[in-house]
Each structure stands twice: as C-alpha cells, then as structure tokens.
C-alpha cells in the first residue's frame with residue numbers, strides 16, 4: 001500500500017485529480033480495442049476538491065470523459081434520483097453535469113428499486129460486462145467504513161443492501177436538514193467488489209478520520225474497520241492530509257514521506 005501525505009485537502013484534491021487524469025489518458029493511449037476506462041466513484045465531502053479540479057481540467061481541454069464509464073459506490077434506499085439529498089443528485093450537481101460524460105455511461109444504484117436483490121445483482125453484472133473497474137476512488141467513514149460497508153461487513157461482500165449504523169446516520173445528517181430525514185438503509189458495492197478493482201485509491205482528510213486511518217494502516221485487517229481490507233490489495237493507495245495522520249506513529253509518517261519523495265504517480 002502507498003500512503004501519500006499532503007498538507008491539506010486542496011492538495012489532496014490536486015494530487016488525486018492529476019492521478020485520475022493520468023490513468024485515463026495513459027489507458028486510452030495504449031488500449032487496443034474500444035473498451036472504455038472504468039472508474040468507480042464516491043460521494044461525500046472528501047472527493048469534492050477532486051471533482052472540482054477534474055471539471056476545471058475538462059474545461060481547460062486537458063481531459064475528456066467521452067470514453068469513461070463510471071460506477072458509483074452507493075445510494076440511499078428510498079430517495080428518488082431527483083431528491084436533493086440523493087447521491088444521484090450529488091454526483092450530477094457536483095460532477096457529471098459539468099463534464100462531457102455520456103449519460104448512458106453513468107451508473108448509480110437505484111435506491112428506489114422495488115427489488116433490491118435484483119438491482120444489486122444487475123449492478124455487479126454490469127461492472128463485469130465492462131471488464132471490471134480500472135480505478136475505484138473512495139473515501140472513508142470516521143468508523144473506517146468504505147462505501148457503506150459498515151463495521152462487521154464481510155470483507156468478501158458484494159453489492160447489496162446495508163442497514164446504516166447510528167454513527168453513520170449521525171455523521172451523515174450534516175447533509176440533511178434534520179437527522180430524521182437520513183435514510184436508515186443504503187445499497188452499496190461490497191468490500192469484495194472494491195477489492196476486485198485493478199486499483200483502489202482512498203481519500204482521507206481531516207482529524208476526524210485519524211483513528212480510522214491508523215486502524216486501516218497500522219493495525220490488522222479487520223471487518224470492524226472495513227477499509228483495512230485494502231491491505232490485501234495489490235495496488236492500493238491512500239492520499240491523506242496532515243490532520244488525518246494525527247494517530248499514526250511518527251516513524252510511519254516519516255517512512256511514507258521518504259518513500260514518496262522518490263516516486264511520482
């Protein structure tokens with residue numbers, strides 16, 4: 001696993017957006033067929049600086065998303081796609097409406113699906129039909145969850161419905177007008193779905209994520225801190241800010257800074 005430590009969330013956003021741009025351009029340059037680049041995406045406050053920079057890069061003519069297919073991590077159950085608190089709405093407002101992605105290339109779980117089991121099975125099949133995800137970008141909950149894989153999720157889980165913990169409902173209530181509006185369930189890709197991606201990149205910013213980052217990096221793989229599963233991934237990277245390293249050992253921080261001073265993307 002690589003750990004990239006930046007001074008603040010804006011620098012994290014810059015690094016991750018440059019990385020995504022490079023991965024897409026490199027892929028399209030060397031591909032031998034018409035298969036698009038397949039990108040997994042999160043919601044939340046952590047990826048916002050990344051979306052902002054990618055939009056700027058697109059507007060500056062540095063990158064096109066015409067040959068990119070996306071799969072979002074999760075969606076609340078019971079919220080219509082036009083609902084202003086839905087992840088559909090979040091993604092279109094903050095990202096997709098401002099780039100040249102084809103509408104049919106955007107995939108987000110339908111939290112209003114009558115048959116959740118079928119919806120989730122179809123989502124997994126759709127990912128497979130594109131040859132899997134090339135890069136899954138993610139965030140991390142304060143309890144170390146990845147997507148909506150709450151503590152005690154199977155580390156081999158696939159896309160399914162999950163009941164949210166009280167902690168997650170409280171933390172996510174900041175996006176709603178009041179806590180009673182926060183849905184109690186979500187559809188989410190599984191830890192196994194994320195682990196199947198060719199590359200995983202997690203954004204972790206702010207002091208509130210320090211314990212989760214420590215558990216993910218310095219302690220063992222555990223279904224309690226589901227992001228820790230990425231210790232088992234062959235190509236995983238965490239990009240964090242200084243505040244998120246507050247619980248890490250000084251020697252861990254020094255080691256990763258030294259390693260990264262000799263590497264580029």
Ligand SMILES: N[C@@H]1[C@@H](O)[C@H](O)[C@@H](COP(=O)(O)O)O[C@@H]1O
Nearest residue numbers: 042044045046139140141147148
């Ligand atoms: N399901 C999402 C996660 O995918 C996200 O990583 C997490 C952290 O969000 P934030 O980046 O706002 O801290 O929140 C939610 O629970």
